[in-house]
Amino acid sequence: MNKGDNVLSNVYNEEKGKMPKFTKRFVESIAPDPEKTLKFWDAEIKGFGLVVLPSGRRTYCIEYRNADQVKKRLKIGVHGHITTEEARDLAKRGLGQVAHGHDPAEQKKQVNNLTTVEDLTNNYLERHGYKKRPKSLQEDQKLLQNIILPSLGRLKVLYITRRELESLHKNYQNTPYQANRTLALLSKMFSLAVSWGWREDNPASGILKYQEEKRDRWLNEEELERLWTVLDGYPKHITAYVFKFLLLTGARKGEALGATWDQFDLEKKVWTKPSHLTKQKKKEHLPLSEKAIGVLRIVKNVSPFPSLYVFPGRLAGAPLKEIKTFWKRVLKESKLENIRIHDLRHTHASHLVSSGLSLSIVGKLLGHTQASTTQRYAHLADEPLRQAAEVFGNKVDRLTSKTISS
Helix, strand or coil: CCHHHHHHHHHHHHHHCCCCCCCHHHHHHCCCCCCCCEEEECCCCCCEEEEECCCCCEEEEEEEECCCCCEEEEEEEEECCECHHHHHHHHHHHHHHHHCCCCHHHHHHHHHCCCEHHHHHHHHHHHCHHHCCHHHHHHHHHHHHHHHHHHHCCCEHHHCCHHHHHHHHHHCCCCHHHHHHHHHHHHHHHHHHHHCCCCCCCCCCCCCCCCCCCCCCCCCHHHHHHHHHHHHCCCCCHHHHHHHHHHHHCCCHHHHHCCEHHHEECCCCEEEECHHHCCCCCCEEEECCHHHHHHHHHHHHHCCCCCCECCECCCCCCECCCCHHHHHHHHHHHCCCCCCCCHHHHHHHHHHHHCCCCHHHHHHHHCCCCHHHHHHHHHHHHHHHHHHHHHHHHHHHHHHHHHHHC
16 A cells, blocks of 8 residues: 555545455554544444554554443554554453443453552561561561562552462572562561452462571581680771670670660669560569679670660760671681671670570570470480480490400
8 A cells, every 4th residue: 555545545544434344554554644643443343443643652542431321442552562463352352241240441440440469568667567576677678679670660559469479489599588588578568458348368378488597507516716806806896896796695796786784684684675675575673793884894895985885885885886897807717607796696695505505495595485486406405315315425435444344
């Protein structure tokens, strides 16, 4: 079809009411009018139209009257993004809905107004985030920004499927801890969506988590001695006493850095941790050793200025925050590898268990609310039993040796 034929088709279509059947060849042969928008109607399906803009953009649409006899037009898609035949199928489907009393334009409008995962994220942070500890909230925000929003942000909450969440979880199977934390966060968010009436079920429910290998790294006696010797080399460095305190108490880093002097009774040797400081959000009373009390007394003298916090930061009225840089220096000087600050807590617990203390006692010292949490140290509890068993074995060995020699 040449340009003259195309112009003639336009005239017939708009002025004489004659309508061509839409084909790929016909649609692509239309020359745009730089002065106005052109409209064409398919000869085969009543209400199936094509709008050609002066820019050359060709958009398929359907036009109909709803049950209230209000004239509506619904865009189906742009030629090039969908084919003519795909547009024809969509037109049949949409006009079929009209014949059954539905309004596809209104339905699309409702879908567009549905809550997205990005909306759910914002509501989660606003309505639930303030209930979490700052560190946990920061971890949530990282997962949201780096994983959840890039993958699901634009999708509608109502239409998210379990399969989509399973696929996202599977994408991070090589980092099981991160994958499981992401799944747990999504489960919480969709649980809130259900309670808010945004959908009827939680698509994250029932998805199996990956097995996570717990770290089993703690300092043996020789490594502990090396570390303590290096820390002794910094008698004026406040951060050195943080690490000593963590070793002697088994406290979490956040608990120690957030500790204030009013929580301690140095005479009774007790640290009363307030609920906002503990992971379980429950007040805890921790007995302190004479060695730990000694560290606290030194800290009072070493602190550059009086402070509410046991381990003050550089700014008055603020706690110490950045300790990782000094930790790296200490590890290098101690010639220790693969040791995290949190492993000082494991070291404290491991030495207590291997020295004969029961798991229940150690669990209470660590502030564990569930016995299963302390169970990771169970294998160390065998050592005192093994040593006790050897006592009689060695005695028998000595007796039988005398018998043989005589």
